[in-house]
Structure formats: structure tokens, C-alpha cells
Amino acid sequence: MSKFETPFRALIACRTDEQRSNFIAHALDFDLVCTADTLEVAERRIRSAIKSYIEFGLESGWGEYIEFAAPQEFWEAAFEDGRPMTAMPPILLDHNKCFLIQVQEGIEHPTDEPALAFG
DSSP: OOOOOSSEEEEEEEEEOTTSOSEEEEETTTTEEEEESSHHHHHHHHHHHHHHHHHHHHHTTOGGGSOOOOOHHHHHHHTGGGOOEEEEEEEEETTEEEEEEEEEESOSSOOSSOEEOOO
């Protein structure tokens, strides 16, 4: 296992739950999940969770264990049907950055940010 290094990029998959009543933000590189009533709050919560998770891991000397990918099925769902990806503002980590890329799964009102073209 390699030691966690910055700058780093992380993929956030955002979707609604089965009842379409909550938004779910899933940081696939760390298998962290946050939910909220709105997409904006879910995004804010996952950003905070990622920052806290990385900082705690680095401060505790657990650099080789920080990357903990979600199961393959979540990665496959995120990239299904060539969904557009959106760059999010990076998370600042001790004079370095964790770059975030968001993919939205089945959310009918995408963000106003321009999509990134991959492929």
C-alpha cells in the first residue's frame, strides 16, 4: 500500500435515495458517505468529512491507510452512461490541495458548473 500524498484528486458520486427524499454524496476514494435534504448540504458535509478524514489520518501517521476505495459496484454506477463530471473547488490541506470531481447519478437539477469532458 502506498502512502497518501497530495495533491490528490477524489471522485464524489451524488445521487438521491430510492424515495428521492435525500441526497447522498459518496467520496469513492475514501468510501465516505454523507446525506442531506439538499444537494448543497450533502456536498458541504462530504467536503468536511473528507478534510477531517485526511487530516486525522495524516496527523496519526496512517498515510498508507487513508485511501480506502468504495466497492467496485459504486465506481461502475458513477461512470455508467458517460455521466458528465464537474470540477468542485479543491479542499485545502496544509498548503496543498485535494481536487474534487463530482458525477451526478440521476439528479434532475445538475449544478451550474460546466461539465468536464473526459474520453
